Amino acid sequence: MARTQASDYDQRREAILDHAAELFARKGFNGASIAELAAACKTSKSLIYHYYPSKEDILYEVMASHVEALAEMVETLEKGSGSPRAQLDELIGRFIALYMGAKSRQKVLLDELEYLPDARREAIVGQQRQLVAAVSKLLADIHPALANDKKQLTAVTMLLFGMINWTKNWFHADGAISPQQLAKLATTIMLDGVGGLDVASLKTGVPNPRMRQI
Amino acid sequence: MARTQASDYDQRREAILDHAAELFARKGFNGASIAELAAACKTSKSLIYHYYPSKEDILYEVMASHVEALAEMVETLEKGSGSPRAQLDELIGRFIALYMGAKSRQKVLLDELEYLPDARREAIVGQQRQLVAAVSKLLADIHPALANDKKQLTAVTMLLFGMINWTKNWFHADGAISPQQLAKLATTIMLDGVGGLDVASLKTGVPNPRMRQI
DNA sequence: CCTACCGATCGGTAGG
């Protein structure tokens, strides 16, 4: 009787991606070897090559699965309601949450993109552009004048992504600030600057005059 | 008679660093080889090893020379005067200018730090902490309440560095926005949010009410 | 400052 596909085929494929994400995040794409990946998966190199045709295919799958999750979240939210400010708050909060829930994949997505072959890198970049467009749209809704100044709108959008994507280099979810607080911090600064912050010393009674105008 | 040091010793060392910065920025530390570096310098691998004991030493020198330039700029400015807002404006502007004037070294500093051996990485990180401290100090001067909320001050400072460091991934000095405009954009958002922006459509006459309060 | 090499390890593939 012919052998059929292993019943745990999908789980095995996914397990390889999980270990690859961790390894690529820690040692970089070029610094991590297939031999190490196989060892992490407690299997052989040949088994890895049975599931994926090449090392670059593994890198691509790690990134594609993660950017897909981000894109799906954005699509879900775009059907939502609420004020543009509330929507941006929600969107940034979900970005941070997805970043925290897949730290290795997020780091790989941001740091190893240039090691993908051109065609596949463009596929990922195309997905990322959708994320950028969703944020740009909300910023233009919140501050309509920006809609008439596309270059500045793009720059402001990228500055916002800079705030949240750079968190991979310093933020720890178990620190003094929670992921939700971090998201609120980023959106508040984007919309109102430090003047809009709810700072500890102000919580005791002195109202922040800038908060009144929102 | 014993050979003396080549008269162009320093220039050669520096030329190697320039080519290494470009190569490491483009292919990554692990993706670039010493043979490639030698070819770029139109010399042999052995000559490279005459000037530097190891590949990691070259990486370290690329980063150290650049972070030193950033630290010296900060030291110079810390003796300066002007309002805290003007000082932050000036500081961020100089950061962006130094980033643009050494794009490869800046990219290597941000992207390849984890490939340095621990001790040398800590030396670089120590220098970077001085840069962070200078920005934190100015933010606390501008918004005194933050000085009493260290955790939030740190977070806000890192969000600002996120805005300016992330520019390596999207900003081109020859685009529609100049480096000076970019610096002003980042500081304005940090201090006043998008509401504080001087947007094109507002320049024609409608004053921005939030600008009045600064 | 070069060519000639080294020990090791790379990504990927062979036969069974």
Add this chain to the structure above:
DNA sequence: CCTACCGATCGGTAGG
């Protein structure tokens, strides 16, 4: 004739 998986090793190249 298919897919699943192993131990061993391929041709090249890495840093030194």
